[in-house]
Amino acid sequence: xxxxxxxxxxxxxxxxxxxxxxxxxxxxxxxxxxxxxxxxxxxxxxxxxxxxxxxxxxxxxxxxxxxxxxxxxxxxxxxxxxxxxxxxxxxxxxxxxxxxxxxxxxxxxxxxxxxxxxxxxxxxxxxxxxxxxxxxxxxxxxx
Numbered sequence: 001x002x003x004x005x006x007x008x009x010x011x012x013x014x015x016x017x018x019x020x021x022x023x024x025x026x027x028x029x030x031x032x033x034x035x036x037x038x039x040x041x042x043x044x045x046x047x048x049x050x051x052x053x054x055x056x057x058x059x060x061x062x063x064x065x066x067x068x069x070x071x072x073x074x075x076x077x078x079x080x081x082x083x084x085x086x087x088x089x090x091x092x093x094x095x096x097x098x099x100x101x102x103x104x105x106x107x108x109x110x111x112x113x114x115x116x117x118x119x120x121x122x123x124x125x126x127x128x129x130x131x132x133x134x135x136x137x138x139x140x141x142x143x
Contacts, residue, residue, distance in 0.1 A: 007079070007141035018129055019073035025066035025122075033059065046110045058100040064093030065122075069129065076133060079142040084133040091126040098123060 032051065040048055068090030075083035098119045101107050107115055136142045 005140040007136070007139075011136060011141055012077075014132060015073060015076040018125075018132075019070070019077065021125065022066060022070040022073050026070055029062055029066045032062070046106075050106060050110050053105065055100070058097055061093045061096035061100070065090050065097055065126075066093075068093060069126070072129060072133065076136065076142065081133070081137045081142045083142060084130065084137060087126070087130045087133050091130060094122055094126045 035051070040051065043051070068086055072083045072086040072090055075086060102116070102119055133142070
């Protein structure tokens, strides 16, 4: 029998913030994959070409990253230790997507050095959520 301790208040705060953050990722994903032809044509040419050239495997990695991280956040709120392996799978999606964005596409040319801020933040938060879910399991807050 597994017992759980009452989570600290900050567990709930971090878990809710994680869910909101990941829901924003879902919105970014949906806005990219559901972009209308008119909206795509309204973009500057270099951005339009960048979006049009994204391969299916990178879009799939993006989907795994955002939907997996969202599911992991929900599992945290439900106090389920399955959050950790789900966050790990989502992190693999993050790594694959960021590899494409940073090293295979021309995103830095299009967005400039400032275009690295979001990938670094996404990567860092992905690592944090894996650590946080492991710590929550170790503390007996989730089981």
